[in-house]
Amino acid sequence: MKVIFKTSYDNDIDLHEDWWDRGKMIALVAVMAVLPFFLGEYYMAEITNTLIWSLAGMGLMLLVGHTGQASLGHAAFLAIGAYTDAALMNVGVPWLVAFPLAGIAAGVFGAIVAIPAVRMSGIYLAIATLALFVIVEEAIIIAEPITGGVGGLFAPSITIAGIDFDRYASLNNFYWLCLAVVVLVTWLYANLMRSPTGRSFLAVRDSEVSARALGINITRTRSLAFGLSCAMTGLAGALMGHFITFFNYELFSVFISINLLLVVTIGGLGFIQGAFFGAILITAVPQLIAILRDGAMSTLGLDLSMPGLDTLVFSVILIGFIIYEPTGLYGRWLKIRFWLELFPLARRDMFRRQKTYLKTERMK
Amino acid sequence: MTKVLDIRNVETFYGAIMALRGVSLEVKEGEIVTILGANGAGKTTLMKTISGLMDPEKGTVEFNGENIVGKQPDHIVRKGLAHVPEGREVFPYLTIEENLKMGAYCRGGDIRDDIALVYEYFPILKERRNQSAGFLSGGQQQMLAIGRGLMAKPKLMLLDEPSLGLSPLLTQEIFAIIKRLNAEQKVTMLLVEQNANVALHTAHQGYVLEMGRIVMAGSCEELRKSDDIQEFYLGRQEETQRGQKRWKRRKTWR
Amino acid sequence: MELIQLIIGGIATGCIYGLVALGFVLIYKATEGVNFAQGDMMMLGAFVALGMVNSEFGALPFIPGVILAAIIMGGVGYGVDRFVVRQIFGQPHFALVILTIAMGFVFRFAAGAIWGFTPLVLETPFAGNTLNIGGIIIGYEDLTTIIVTALLTLSLWAFFQFTKLGLAAQASSQNQMAAYIVGVPVHRVNSMIWALSGAVSTIAGVLYASKGAIDPNIGLLGMKAFAAAVIGGFGSLPGALLGGILIGVVEPIAARYLPGGISQMSPYIIMLAVLVTRPNGLFAQIYAKKV
């Protein structure tokens, strides 16, 4: 087991407790950065997709996991990001400008929406955001000159300083671009969470009563969280637009919102890392199932081509995950790590779940 | 006297944290037994383990001769045990009367007399009978929780800090009620109480729980005489002036 | 005149939303969890009923067929709670959301695998029959829907208000630990409520099916029913019905008198309007915590 001797408050204030942790993170990013040299197109495209979903997942994580506000309408903010970015680029704005603007547009819209929405909570907020989603969807169809209406539009390809970042023509470049964005946003997000702002989010999530007694303005805090969450999601939407290259309003269905919800809950509510775990699950597991299915068919001669079986298997896996670890994959990962650290000393039943009971959440 | 409750070597965990480290104790019929112990000693955990709210990893809990480890709490309650939990745990959206009715959930028959009795003990509850329990003051909720426990007409009652948040007057009344129930209706009681003074005067037997272990046991009279008890639970003061030197004597059982 | 016609039709549609919403509310009232597979349970209920009643399947008479279907779906609801939902007892409510979303997929798969994906038409005794009251035309199925919904809401309301089990269910949702220590078999109560909710969704499914054809995707209606429940204030049975009727009535009226794009959004706009003014719906039992 690792023992850290803290010699200053900075040990706690820093993102990583020590150089070992920091080194691991740097190594991870470094490995991610050189992946294109080792992997083919299929894998690079998949990983890029996972990165984009992680970014979107982080957006929702801030809202659901860190401030305790539910949203069933986050696909709307993906859409706002995607359309803003594409529309700006279509009138000649360079990507480097259009992309942040897409995030800001989604964020500002989110913050405005939040003003009436912050008084709601839980399912009420979830359904209100769903309604918002329906309205945005309708607006996309109506705003045909900008959005291409039902027909949809093509996202222009990205060039920065003469270098091509097109998703198809130069997938690796596009991957690096996404990686850079995700690393930056993750860093900003992590910073936020270790600062007073992040603590005020948690305060609002865990006890409104206390938060108010501590002088936290609930409305402001929640609106801020809403705005930041939407901004992150908007950025993800812009990247998703470029990744998919063609989209119409049907890209941003309520199922996308639900998938995002899966990302954050299965990943582990309240942990930034959870968004990544969840994104990996939601993007990789269906592929894995498909590949295993093909394998079973070609090697064992098993015919598993029953329509819908893949999705069924995926659903059953989801159910399994939730039953096995209701608090998410990241929580499980922490336990595994703890177990490994303790290794010879760890008891097998150490993480046995003790009976737990819920109390009403209707009293806030 | 027969043993109503016989706990042998119980170990209970919260995940990796071991809260009870092999606790054994027994409660005989018609007795009031009290458990003393500092903060975090594991008193609440023990009570929850008995009533089935938590599952022990090891050990047995026998209630009226039946091993109830692993049984659902409702099963145990039906056998005649009532648990008045720490921190009140009333049903906030039910009215006071409904809360009391819930107390008699396992018991058929006429409960009107019993409700009337609870109202007699705590007249304020009667005044508020149709109000949601969530709006009661802390102490009023505590009265309700105790009243709800009484409604079950149990053979054995577990009381986890019944005097929490009650005024001195009410604390006295509660303990008078406890004594009366014990004497008149032969209800056996297991009592956790921070107010050791009252507890040791009310109960017959006492145990001291520290760090998940029983460190002392005996009749309440014996315990009252123990130096450690006097020092740590009864608040006997070395002769110091208010606000002056505060040093602590170490407990001798560690 | 036309308006009255629209309102009556809207009420009937709204009653179906309301019925599905009742299923949501039942489970919420007993566990404070939200069952995102409610719409799919309605779908499954409709198919099971069709399997009982239609001539090429069970060919039972309508009423016994539907009752049998409701009983079967009660069993399904019970089983779902017993074998799946109970596994996460005491865990945060979000876990249930994910669990039920996944279960919705399973239900849809099951229905597709058993009954196929081509829409099927439930054979009902009221199809095509209408009643003409002074120029207002009411389909038998609408009439049935309204009556059945009213009766069902009333009896469920009475169940929660006046029975011991109803009280116990509410108590369990407010504090599972306390419910246990007064002797409520919380697990079993929850399973029973799930069973009840399965039966109610069957009725909703049958009434829905009487208006057209059904396929495994009709569970989508669950979203609107969810909205209905929220408008009413989740946890209130009459509220759910009222919310359903509100949406049901607004829809056709907006479709009739407002331009295309707007009428699409109208139920959602109404919903937002309700929520902005009453953030916890119309009849929610939500108080600020007393500290």
Add this chain to the structure above:
Amino acid sequence: MSLLEVKDLAVHFGGVKAVDGVSFSVEEGEVFSIIGPNGAGKSTIFNLISRFYKPTRGTIKFDGRDITHMSAHEIAPIGIARTFQNIELFDHSTVLDNLLMGRHTHRNTNWLQDMWFLPKVRREEREHRRVVEEVIEFLELEAYREKLIAGLPYGVRKVVEIGRALAMGPKMILLDEPASGLSVEESQEVAYWVEDMRRDMGLTVLMVEHDMSLVNQVSDRVLAVAQGQPLAMGTPAEVQSDPQVKAAYLGTEVYE
């Protein structure tokens, strides 16, 4: 001028007159206790001062300012901290984070600066941490620093609540039954802490408590209320000898 002046305060919930015409004032540096039977309206007075409830009538003045119509979140910045009778902590955070959250009113950075974690943010964080560590030391919470609230026993949580209020660096602290659920030994410590708060930190303490030995030990003045109305006010000894107080609240101590 008194630090806190409460005049003719009243709040009614439907038919329940929870507080009904209470007036008192608390001097700077004083320990002022409120006692009274259960449901007398003591917590409600606290809730009125911290603006969780809107008074039906009456005024509250703090430090010369009328705070009767402020929002709840505006109360902390002017120097009033409070604890809760039923413990309202952030259950999923550690003790340390709970205390750091208490520093909210002292933050001088905004979210944009926080996001980039500018040097200023770090400087402030160090300062917050320093203050919090002082509180931890004062309350002897070292052993629990990194523990999640959810796994702490009742008694420790009570102490963390006090700590969080202290971390706010207030002028006045409202303690709602700080010693309930604590053993004799632990309530003795609370008594010492209260004294230190007053003496070393210069705080004004407003306390609700049922443990009369604690009240006697620390209070300068005591207000007894019953059914929302004042019963008696004065030194601890005076109030305790008041026959009305005795009848409604104290009863007769029978042991020892």
Add this chain to the structure above:
Amino acid sequence: EDGVTDTEVKIGAVHDLSGIFAPFSVPAVKAAQLYFDEVNAKGGVHGRKITYIVEDHGYQVPKAVQAGNKLINRDNVFAMLLNLGTPMNIALFKMMEPKGIPNVAPLTSARQVLEPPAPWKFMTGSSYYDGVKLASEYLAKEQGKKTFCLMYLPTDFGKEIEMGVKDGAAAAGAAFGIETQHKPDETDFSGALGKIKEAGCDTVATALGISQTINVIATANKLGVDVDFLLSSAGFHTVVAKGLAAQGVMDGVWAAAGWLDLEARVSNPEVGAWVKSYTEATGEKFPGTGSLLGRSAAETMVRALEAAGPDLTRASFIAALENLSFDDVIMGAKVAYSPDSHVGAKEIFISKVENGSWVLVHTVQ
């Protein structure tokens, strides 16, 4: 070439097997798979067994892109057959373009799948547009209909039909009244029907889901809104005729499609045999639109593979497909591609509901 060995040819598809369009995808996949199984049982095409790899996207574009990525970059499929969904098809085009992967018989309504024209883009049937356009012309000219209205879902499918009715009405000199938009989860159409009644339409084209179609027509009948309905091939389904009969609607419903209703043709031995084998294999009551399209597309694929000869390349396959012409007995229509026209079937059949069955009333070339 990709996906071709001496013993196997890999065909890919992205489908909605679990979402809102599963009612189209699932039967189509089943029917195609059945047909391939038959062919494979007979030894395949030029000794190659057909492996049909179907991925589920649940009508979500991101999943479709992932599925396409797997099929194209991992499985290296030779061609795509029956990809469902307009946005899904178009999103995959960029991935297919560099390799020129043939996109055969996509299951979508939009003419966008042929735009901009490319050698590897094909489309099975006449579009909804053509069908509805010709049918409205027919109704206006031959049945004396004067004003057309439209009830549609705002999707490409709806837009296609919107254009079809408007152009058809204009071409025949009939008027276009109003259009009402709907949502896939809408169940009460009395408001929209009121609007339509007020607009004085005598014919209403619909572009709705199947259940919705039945619901709308039944409601109109109930409320005494006296109009005829014109359905596209998406609504041309045996269950619609049956369902309407159950609700007491016996006439006044028309449909335009590229094939004939099966019910009347089961007497044809080939059709009968297929219907029997399909219903037995799937347990479904009767083959629907999806299964017909799936079966037809599979046959097209097999015929083209056959015609391409043993030396199979994408170029040879495209050349073969461009010269393919045969009578599709199951559809009851002629399928013919050419280098100029990548649209297979060009006939339009106009049918009418009569007492619970579809009856052919007119054929347009």
